[in-house]
Structure formats: C-alpha cells, structure tokens
Amino acid sequence: MRAAILGPGEGHEHYQARGSVMHFKALARLDDGDLSVMERTLPPGGRRPPPHRHANCSEAYFGLEGTISVRIDGTDHAVGPEEFALVPRGVLHTFGNAGTDVARLLVMHAPAMDAYFAALHDLWNRGDPPSPDEERALMARFGMQAE
Numbered sequence: 001m002r003a004a005i006l007g008p009g010e011g012h013e014h015y016q017a018r019g020s021v022m023h024f025k026a027l028a029r030l031d032d033g034d035l036s037v038m039e040r041t042l043p044p045g046g047r048r049p050p051p052h053r054h055a056n057c058s059e060a061y062f063g064l065e066g067t068i069s070v071r072i073d074g075t076d077h078a079v080g081p082e083e084f085a086l087v088p089r090g091v092l093h094t095f096g097n098a099g100t101d102v103a104r105l106l107v108m109h110a111p112a113m114d115a116y117f118a119a120l121h122d123l124w125n126r127g128d129p130p131s132p133d134e135e136r137a138l139m140a141r142f143g144m145q146a147e
Contacts, residue, residue: 004030011039013114015121019046022121028112036112042068042103047129048096049146050136056143057109059087061095066103070095079105092147116142 004012004025011023012030019042026037051071061068061079068079072093079085087093097103116138123130123138130138136146 008039013118015117017117017120017124018049019043022107022117024114024117025106026112027114031112033112034110036109036114036117038107038114038117039064040105040107042066042097042105044097044100044102046097048094050132050139051092051094052139052144052146053092054087054089054109054113054144056089057111057113058089059093059113060108061085061087062106062108064104064106066097066101067099068095068103068105069098113142116144 006012006023006025009023011025012027013024015022015024021041023039024036025039026035028036061070061084063079063081063083065081070077070079070085070087070093072085072087073091077085119138119142120135123134139146
C-alpha cells in the first residue's frame with residue numbers, strides 16, 4: 001500500500017472516455033483493491049453511461065464544480081458543489097452533465113473499479129466511438145448490468 005497526496009487535476013492514472021477526463025487519486029494497486037477515487041470532468045451534454053447496476057461495488061459522487069445530473073432508481077437528482085450522492089450496489093443509476101458549463105466531481109467505488117475505466121479508455125480511444133452495445137459488453141465484463 002502507498003500513501004499519496006495529490007492536488008486538483010493530478011492522479012496516478014489519467015483516462016478519457018465519453019468526452020470526460022478522469023484523474024485517478026486512488027487505485028486498486030495502491031490499496032489492495034479497497035477503493036478507487038477519480039476526479040472526473042464532465043463536458044456539457046456528454047454521452048451518459050447506459051443506466052446500470054454494480055453487482056460488486058457501491059459508487060458515490062461528491063460535487064466539486066457545476067451540477068451533475070444523477071438518476072437513481074428512476075428519480076432525477078441534481079448534485080452541486082459540496083453535495084454527495086451514494087449509490088449502493090445493485091441500485092440502477094446513471095449520471096451526466098445536462099448543464100451548459102463543465103462539471104467536476106469525485107467518483108468513488110468500493111471496492112475499486114479503476115480497471116474498468118482503463119478498459120473504457122481503450123475502447124473510446126481506438127478511433128470511432130464505441131456503440132452502446134460495445135459499452136454494455138464491457139460493463140458486463142466488470143460486473144455491471146446495463147439496462
């Protein structure tokens with residue numbers, strides 16, 4: 001295990017997918033897989049992940065800048081700066097930025113999910129954007145059930 005102090009925009013790994021930028025503050029390899037944390041920038045109107053459930057982890061969002069729209073179990077929520085949303089494992093959800101300005105948030109997964117985001121980065125940076133079906137197949141490989 002390795003302790004780390006990181007500032008805004010810093011991370012051990014940097015990924016991009018769906019127009020968003022992800023700076024990983026905590027990774028499975030640093031904490032025996034207990035937790036992953038990313039600082040994520042969402043562009044206005046960017047493609048959302050398909051609504052999905054995590055069978056193997058909980059997910060949480062902490063707003064840093066702008067407003068993140070989060071749909072949890074069919075209910076829409078706006079998460080602004082210094083606001084928090086918890087999505088326990090098994091709960092249907094998706095999120096995005098429906099505003100006109102860039103939004104930033106911390107996204108936490110327990111246990112860690114950074115390997116999925118590394119694979120998502122590869123999928124999105126191979127040339128043409130992947131189809132929703134390709135994204136769903138990748139999600140299934142990492143224990144997510146997309147609707």
